[in-house]
Amino acid sequence: MQFPEKIWHNGAVKPWAEATTHVMAHAIHYGSSVFEGIRAYETPKGTAIFRLDDHNRRLFQSAKIYDIQIPYTLAEINAACKEIVRVNGLRSAYLRPVVFRGYGGIGIAAETPIDVAVAAMAFGRYLGEGATENGIDACVSSWQRFAPNTLPAGAKAGGNYLSGQLVTREARRHGYGEGIALASTGLLSEGAGENLFLVFDGELHTPPASASILSGITRNSIIRLARDNGINVIERDLPREYLYLCDELMMCGTAAEITPLRSVDGKPVGDGKPGPVTQRIQQLFFGLFDGSTEDRYGWLDYL
Ligand code: PMP
Structure with a gap:
Protein backbone atom coordinates (compact mmCIF):
# COMPACT_ATOMS: atom_id res chain seq x y z
CA MET A 1 0.00 0.00 0.00
CA ALA A 122 -5.59 6.81 -1.99
CA PHE A 123 -7.95 3.83 -1.95
CA GLY A 124 -9.64 1.86 -4.70
CA ARG A 125 -12.35 -0.80 -4.45
CA TYR A 126 -12.26 -2.41 -1.00
CA LEU A 127 -13.72 -5.74 -2.13
CA GLY A 128 -11.55 -5.99 -5.26
CA GLU A 129 -11.46 -4.46 -8.73
CA GLY A 130 -14.74 -4.92 -10.56
CA ALA A 131 -16.61 -5.72 -7.31
CA THR A 132 -19.15 -2.93 -7.65
CA GLU A 133 -19.78 -3.79 -11.33
CA ASN A 134 -19.81 -7.60 -11.22
CA GLY A 135 -20.54 -8.41 -7.59
CA ILE A 136 -18.78 -10.83 -5.26
CA ASP A 137 -19.46 -14.25 -3.75
CA ALA A 138 -20.19 -14.31 -0.02
CA CYS A 139 -20.82 -16.90 2.66
CA VAL A 140 -22.55 -16.98 6.01
CA SER A 141 -19.90 -17.04 8.70
CA SER A 142 -19.65 -19.66 11.42
CA TRP A 143 -18.91 -16.68 13.70
CA GLN A 144 -21.86 -14.71 15.06
CA ARG A 145 -21.91 -10.99 15.76
CA PHE A 146 -21.57 -10.11 19.43
CA ALA A 147 -24.86 -9.96 21.34
CA PRO A 148 -26.23 -6.48 22.19
CA ASN A 149 -25.50 -6.95 25.90
CA THR A 150 -21.87 -7.92 25.31
CA LEU A 151 -20.30 -5.20 23.13
CA PRO A 152 -22.21 -2.27 21.62
CA ALA A 153 -22.25 -2.83 17.86
CA GLY A 154 -23.34 0.77 17.40
CA ALA A 155 -19.92 2.02 18.49
CA LYS A 156 -17.27 1.95 15.80
CA ALA A 157 -14.59 0.74 18.21
CA GLY A 158 -11.31 -0.94 17.34
CA GLY A 159 -12.03 -3.97 19.52
CA ASN A 160 -15.21 -4.75 17.55
CA TYR A 161 -13.07 -5.55 14.55
CA LEU A 162 -11.76 -8.72 16.13
CA SER A 163 -15.18 -10.04 15.14
CA GLY A 164 -14.79 -8.67 11.62
CA GLN A 165 -11.35 -10.25 11.27
CA LEU A 166 -12.73 -13.68 12.17
CA VAL A 167 -15.59 -13.30 9.70
CA THR A 168 -13.55 -12.03 6.73
CA ARG A 169 -10.55 -14.29 7.31
CA GLU A 170 -12.75 -17.37 7.45
CA ALA A 171 -14.60 -16.29 4.29
CA ARG A 172 -11.34 -15.65 2.37
CA ARG A 173 -9.85 -18.95 3.58
CA HIS A 174 -12.79 -20.69 1.94
CA GLY A 175 -12.49 -18.68 -1.27
CA TYR A 176 -15.28 -16.12 -0.72
CA GLY A 177 -14.95 -12.37 -1.09
CA GLU A 178 -16.69 -11.52 2.19
CA GLY A 179 -18.53 -13.10 5.11
CA ILE A 180 -22.00 -12.34 6.46
CA ALA A 181 -22.61 -12.73 10.19
CA LEU A 182 -25.84 -13.70 11.90
CA ALA A 183 -26.81 -11.96 15.14
CA SER A 184 -26.93 -13.90 18.40
CA THR A 185 -30.67 -14.30 17.69
CA GLY A 186 -29.79 -16.34 14.61
CA LEU A 187 -31.24 -13.62 12.37
CA LEU A 188 -29.32 -11.67 9.75
CA SER A 189 -26.94 -9.01 10.99
CA GLU A 190 -24.31 -7.65 8.57
CA GLY A 191 -21.04 -8.24 6.76
CA ALA A 192 -17.69 -7.84 8.51
CA GLY A 193 -17.63 -4.18 7.51
CA GLU A 194 -20.80 -3.70 5.49
CA ASN A 195 -24.56 -3.47 5.97
CA LEU A 196 -26.96 -5.61 3.96
CA PHE A 197 -29.89 -4.83 1.68
CA LEU A 198 -32.09 -7.59 0.26
CA VAL A 199 -34.52 -6.92 -2.59
CA PHE A 200 -37.92 -8.58 -2.75
CA ASP A 201 -40.46 -7.47 -5.37
CA GLY A 202 -38.69 -4.17 -5.97
CA GLU A 203 -38.54 -3.24 -2.26
CA LEU A 204 -35.44 -2.99 -0.06
CA HIS A 205 -35.28 -4.93 3.19
CA THR A 206 -32.49 -4.35 5.72
CA PRO A 207 -31.81 -5.63 9.25
CA PRO A 208 -32.63 -3.10 12.02
CA ALA A 209 -30.24 -1.48 14.54
CA SER A 210 -31.26 -4.15 17.06
CA ALA A 211 -29.65 -6.86 14.88
CA SER A 212 -26.14 -6.02 16.22
CA ILE A 213 -25.26 -3.86 13.24
CA LEU A 214 -23.23 -0.71 12.98
CA SER A 215 -25.83 1.73 11.63
CA GLY A 216 -23.92 2.66 8.52
CA ILE A 217 -23.91 6.07 6.98
CA THR A 218 -23.99 4.44 3.55
CA ARG A 219 -27.01 2.41 4.73
CA ASN A 220 -28.70 5.62 5.83
CA SER A 221 -27.82 7.29 2.51
CA ILE A 222 -29.32 4.39 0.54
CA ILE A 223 -32.50 4.48 2.64
CA ARG A 224 -32.94 8.19 1.95
CA LEU A 225 -32.05 8.02 -1.74
CA ALA A 226 -34.36 5.04 -2.25
CA ARG A 227 -37.35 6.57 -0.45
CA ASP A 228 -36.90 9.89 -2.24
CA ASN A 229 -36.93 8.05 -5.56
CA GLY A 230 -40.00 5.91 -5.01
CA ILE A 231 -38.32 2.72 -3.76
CA ASN A 232 -39.85 1.37 -0.55
CA VAL A 233 -37.44 0.47 2.30
CA ILE A 234 -38.35 -1.82 5.20
CA GLU A 235 -36.14 -2.22 8.29
CA ARG A 236 -36.97 -5.64 9.69
CA ASP A 237 -35.70 -8.86 11.17
CA LEU A 238 -34.69 -11.24 8.40
CA PRO A 239 -33.97 -14.96 8.59
CA ARG A 240 -30.86 -16.46 6.99
CA GLU A 241 -32.72 -18.27 4.22
CA TYR A 242 -33.91 -14.95 2.80
CA LEU A 243 -30.33 -14.54 1.54
CA TYR A 244 -31.07 -17.46 -0.79
CA LEU A 245 -34.61 -16.39 -1.71
CA CYS A 246 -34.26 -12.68 -2.43
CA ASP A 247 -34.25 -11.27 -5.96
CA GLU A 248 -31.17 -9.13 -5.35
CA LEU A 249 -28.69 -8.61 -2.54
CA MET A 250 -26.11 -5.92 -1.87
CA MET A 251 -23.55 -4.96 0.75
CA CYS A 252 -22.82 -1.35 1.50
CA GLY A 253 -20.32 0.67 3.47
CA THR A 254 -17.87 3.50 3.05
CA ALA A 255 -15.09 1.14 1.96
CA ALA A 256 -17.31 -1.36 0.07
CA GLU A 257 -19.52 1.42 -1.37
CA ILE A 258 -22.36 -0.54 -3.00
CA THR A 259 -21.29 -4.06 -3.84
CA PRO A 260 -23.77 -6.55 -5.32
CA LEU A 261 -23.60 -10.16 -4.12
CA ARG A 262 -23.77 -12.73 -6.90
CA SER A 263 -24.01 -15.73 -4.62
CA VAL A 264 -24.28 -16.70 -0.98
CA ASP A 265 -23.00 -20.10 0.21
CA GLY A 266 -22.65 -21.13 -3.43
CA LYS A 267 -26.31 -20.42 -4.24
CA PRO A 268 -26.85 -17.75 -6.92
CA VAL A 269 -28.67 -14.57 -5.90
CA GLY A 270 -31.42 -14.11 -8.51
CA ASP A 271 -29.77 -14.85 -11.85
CA GLY A 272 -26.32 -14.14 -10.39
CA LYS A 273 -26.00 -10.70 -11.97
CA PRO A 274 -26.55 -7.27 -10.38
CA GLY A 275 -30.29 -6.63 -10.66
CA PRO A 276 -32.26 -3.51 -11.61
CA VAL A 277 -32.87 -2.19 -8.08
CA THR A 278 -29.19 -2.60 -7.18
CA GLN A 279 -28.19 -0.82 -10.38
CA ARG A 280 -30.65 2.01 -9.70
CA ILE A 281 -29.30 2.45 -6.16
CA GLN A 282 -25.74 2.44 -7.48
CA GLN A 283 -26.69 5.02 -10.11
CA LEU A 284 -28.29 7.28 -7.47
CA PHE A 285 -25.37 6.88 -5.05
CA PHE A 286 -22.44 7.23 -7.45
CA GLY A 287 -24.41 9.94 -9.24
CA LEU A 288 -23.83 12.18 -6.21
CA PHE A 289 -20.16 12.27 -7.19
CA ASP A 290 -20.44 12.77 -10.96
CA GLY A 291 -23.23 15.32 -10.55
CA SER A 292 -26.03 13.21 -12.08
CA THR A 293 -27.77 12.92 -8.67
CA GLU A 294 -28.56 16.28 -7.15
CA ASP A 295 -27.12 16.61 -3.61
CA ARG A 296 -30.38 17.72 -1.99
CA TYR A 297 -29.03 16.67 1.37
CA GLY A 298 -25.85 18.72 1.74
CA TRP A 299 -23.84 15.50 1.92
CA LEU A 300 -20.92 16.74 -0.18
CA ASP A 301 -18.48 18.78 1.87
CA TYR A 302 -16.04 20.49 -0.48
CA LEU A 303 -12.43 21.00 0.65
N1 PMP B 1 -20.86 -2.33 9.57
C1 PMP B 1 -19.59 -2.40 9.99
C2 PMP B 1 -19.21 -3.42 11.00
C3 PMP B 1 -18.63 -1.52 9.47
O1 PMP B 1 -17.36 -1.58 9.87
C4 PMP B 1 -19.02 -0.57 8.49
C5 PMP B 1 -18.00 0.35 7.90
N2 PMP B 1 -17.79 1.48 8.70
C6 PMP B 1 -20.37 -0.53 8.11
C7 PMP B 1 -21.25 -1.43 8.67
C8 PMP B 1 -20.85 0.49 7.13
O2 PMP B 1 -20.82 1.75 7.73
P1 PMP B 1 -20.62 3.08 6.90
O3 PMP B 1 -21.57 3.04 5.77
O4 PMP B 1 -20.91 4.17 7.87
O5 PMP B 1 -19.21 3.08 6.43
Missing part, protein backbone atom coordinates in the same frame (compact mmCIF):
# COMPACT_ATOMS: atom_id res chain seq x y z
CA GLN A 2 1.21 3.47 -0.92
CA PHE A 3 1.00 5.84 2.04
CA PRO A 4 1.01 9.63 1.65
CA GLU A 5 3.63 12.03 2.97
CA LYS A 6 1.73 13.65 5.78
CA ILE A 7 -0.64 12.80 8.60
CA TRP A 8 -2.53 14.86 11.19
CA HIS A 9 -1.57 13.80 14.71
CA ASN A 10 -2.54 15.43 18.00
CA GLY A 11 -3.18 18.83 16.51
CA ALA A 12 -0.35 19.08 13.98
CA VAL A 13 0.35 18.00 10.41
CA LYS A 14 3.55 15.95 10.48
CA PRO A 15 5.56 13.57 8.29
CA TRP A 16 3.84 10.17 8.06
CA ALA A 17 6.73 8.32 9.76
CA GLU A 18 6.67 10.57 12.81
CA ALA A 19 3.12 9.75 13.93
CA THR A 20 4.19 7.07 16.39
CA THR A 21 2.97 5.79 19.74
CA HIS A 22 4.41 3.71 22.58
CA VAL A 23 4.00 -0.08 22.60
CA MET A 24 2.39 0.25 26.02
CA ALA A 25 -0.45 2.43 24.67
CA HIS A 26 -3.72 1.25 26.24
CA ALA A 27 -5.44 0.74 22.87
CA ILE A 28 -2.89 -1.86 21.77
CA HIS A 29 -3.62 -3.99 24.81
CA TYR A 30 -7.35 -3.48 25.22
CA GLY A 31 -8.78 -2.39 21.86
CA SER A 32 -9.72 1.02 23.29
CA SER A 33 -9.88 3.01 20.07
CA VAL A 34 -12.75 4.49 18.12
CA PHE A 35 -12.48 5.44 14.49
CA GLU A 36 -14.17 6.38 11.26
CA GLY A 37 -13.77 5.49 7.61
CA ILE A 38 -14.75 8.33 5.29
CA ARG A 39 -14.40 8.78 1.56
CA ALA A 40 -13.55 11.88 -0.40
CA TYR A 41 -14.58 11.87 -4.07
CA GLU A 42 -13.43 13.88 -7.02
CA THR A 43 -16.52 15.70 -8.32
CA PRO A 44 -17.06 18.18 -11.17
CA LYS A 45 -16.98 20.94 -8.52
CA GLY A 46 -13.77 19.73 -6.87
CA THR A 47 -12.95 17.21 -4.17
CA ALA A 48 -15.78 16.62 -1.70
CA ILE A 49 -15.81 14.60 1.52
CA PHE A 50 -18.97 12.50 1.79
CA ARG A 51 -21.03 13.16 4.94
CA LEU A 52 -17.96 14.38 6.86
CA ASP A 53 -19.93 15.87 9.74
CA ASP A 54 -22.15 12.78 10.11
CA HIS A 55 -19.11 10.50 10.26
CA ASN A 56 -17.32 12.59 12.84
CA ARG A 57 -20.50 12.92 14.90
CA ARG A 58 -20.54 9.14 15.01
CA LEU A 59 -16.87 9.25 16.09
CA PHE A 60 -17.88 11.39 19.08
CA GLN A 61 -20.79 9.05 19.83
CA SER A 62 -18.50 6.00 19.77
CA ALA A 63 -16.10 7.84 22.11
CA LYS A 64 -18.95 8.75 24.49
CA ILE A 65 -19.88 5.09 24.93
CA TYR A 66 -16.35 4.33 26.15
CA ASP A 67 -15.89 7.54 28.24
CA ILE A 68 -13.21 8.74 25.84
CA GLN A 69 -13.01 12.55 25.97
CA ILE A 70 -11.81 13.70 22.56
CA PRO A 71 -9.55 16.73 23.24
CA TYR A 72 -10.77 18.53 20.09
CA THR A 73 -14.12 19.84 18.94
CA LEU A 74 -16.15 18.31 16.13
CA ALA A 75 -15.32 21.37 14.02
CA GLU A 76 -11.60 20.86 14.66
CA ILE A 77 -11.74 17.18 13.62
CA ASN A 78 -13.73 18.11 10.50
CA ALA A 79 -11.12 20.76 9.66
CA ALA A 80 -8.29 18.27 10.25
CA CYS A 81 -9.94 15.87 7.77
CA LYS A 82 -10.09 18.53 5.09
CA GLU A 83 -6.58 19.74 5.79
CA ILE A 84 -4.96 16.32 5.52
CA VAL A 85 -6.59 15.62 2.15
CA ARG A 86 -5.47 19.05 0.94
CA VAL A 87 -1.85 18.93 2.15
CA ASN A 88 -1.34 15.51 0.59
CA GLY A 89 -2.68 16.78 -2.73
CA LEU A 90 -5.28 13.97 -2.89
CA ARG A 91 -8.22 14.39 -5.26
CA SER A 92 -10.03 11.35 -3.89
CA ALA A 93 -9.20 9.54 -0.66
CA TYR A 94 -10.14 7.23 2.15
CA LEU A 95 -9.90 9.07 5.46
CA ARG A 96 -9.25 7.43 8.76
CA PRO A 97 -9.78 9.53 11.89
CA VAL A 98 -8.79 7.46 14.93
CA VAL A 99 -9.00 8.29 18.63
CA PHE A 100 -7.36 6.01 21.14
CA ARG A 101 -6.35 5.58 24.73
CA GLY A 102 -2.64 6.24 24.64
CA TYR A 103 0.33 5.62 26.89
CA GLY A 104 -0.09 6.27 30.58
CA GLY A 105 -1.72 3.38 32.41
CA ILE A 106 -2.02 -0.38 32.34
CA GLY A 107 -5.27 -0.78 34.26
CA ILE A 108 -8.29 -1.86 32.25
CA ALA A 109 -10.12 1.36 33.17
CA ALA A 110 -7.01 3.56 33.32
CA GLU A 111 -7.48 7.25 32.58
CA THR A 112 -4.84 7.62 29.90
CA PRO A 113 -4.02 10.50 27.58
CA ILE A 114 -6.20 10.45 24.45
CA ASP A 115 -4.38 10.43 21.12
CA VAL A 116 -6.04 11.57 17.90
CA ALA A 117 -4.87 11.08 14.33
CA VAL A 118 -6.38 11.61 10.90
CA ALA A 119 -4.86 9.81 7.91
CA ALA A 120 -5.94 10.17 4.30
CA MET A 121 -4.81 7.85 1.53
